[in-house]
Amino acid sequence: MKLTLHVWRQQGPEDSGKLETYKADNVSPDQSFLEMLDEVNDDLIKTGKDPIAFDHDCREGICGMCSQVINGRPHGQQELTTVCQLHMRQFKDGDEIFIEPWRARAFPILRDLIVDRTSLDVVMQAGGYTSCHTGGVADGNALLVGKPVADYAMDAAECIGCGACVAACPNSSAMLFTSAKVAQLAVLPQGKPEAKRRVKAMTEAILSEGFGNCTNHYECEAACPKGISVKFIAKLNREYIKSMIPSSTE
């Protein structure tokens, strides 16, 4: 396959950046998108040019590092797929492909396609954890979790924190990411004691980190490579409403 790539090139956070055009003339349909870029980079290096910088790690769709907007869609056109698991057979010979980084104020571009996603970590640090006493290993059966609850928590825990929801959101909101963490912990016995504090702190962090507000476009759900449902945002909203009701136990 022969492809024409329009890739965002940006030297650093302060650089203005622009799209540059490259030819990929020897693309195998069995290559992954990242392998295709690896070959383009090999050619760039051979001709003495800077290779295209992009994030990647596990290349098996579970680490959440790869982060490219391909033809206007985070992780490309294939549903429930990260860039590393997107294969070139999804494209046709002669296709023009636009490759851009996640774009959001909360994700400053470090170089080319690499963005700084520390802001998601800050949201996690605000409350995406459970506090527990240290000591011996707890008995596995001491805390019983029903199957429906466990399944619900697992569905939310599928989030790999890649930030595609932010990249897809017209408001650059991190609400789907935050809601997956809030919902997962809110239904489990380990997470319940801190549920009120957690939802308040994590939603505060969304704005202080420069993300936008959720206005129910649901683009996040459509872009999510793990199929995280916006029902978790409804759950987060419920948890927030619950957190405003004072209880006698606090």
Added chain:
Amino acid sequence: MNFLTNTVGRKILMAVTGLLLIAFVTVHLIGNLSVFAGPDSINAYAKALQDLGPLVWIFRLGMVALFAIHITFGIQLYFENKAATPDPYAIEKTLVTSFSAKTMIFTGLIILAFLLYHLLHFTIQVTNPSISAANLPLDAASRLDVYTMMVLSFQKVFISLIYIIAMIALLLHLAHGISSWVQTFGLSTGPSQDKVISIGKVLAIVYGLAYIAIPLLILARIVK
């Protein structure tokens, strides 16, 4: 109060005020549709409202507060969301969101501009004094002749056009708003989501068409 600065707190505030405004739009529509039952019906309705006396003013103050909260926070959220998305993509693509969801701020501002005109037209009656109920002869039961004021107003193409355009904006605003509060109150459960969105859009079309029917049928001289 953190509630007023929190991203979800303000979302809930938009939903609560939005829902109350939907309730207002519903009651207002039912009252308006009495125009199709003839002069006696809508003139009696207008008289009944006026006879509420001080209650009318309490209600009006409540409405001002609702609109003020909904508009202020709507504009504030719009600018925050703009600031969060400084650079556009070379290829902008959306998959599931709707035209109405993307244009909430604009349809909202059109509705606000219309609201001011509407109050000047029918409530304060200064835009077309010659055909305002205050200057028209009273009806047979010596009530203000609201019916004739509506008919004479909407027979003017310019006035009808303003109302029809504004009601299209209202339709679009409701098409996102009606289903949106269900999600914001945390009532959607995943599988019900698509149905809620569809029902919201259908209801918005019902509201929009019912409101548009009034100027349109009068303009077409079907109601006279």
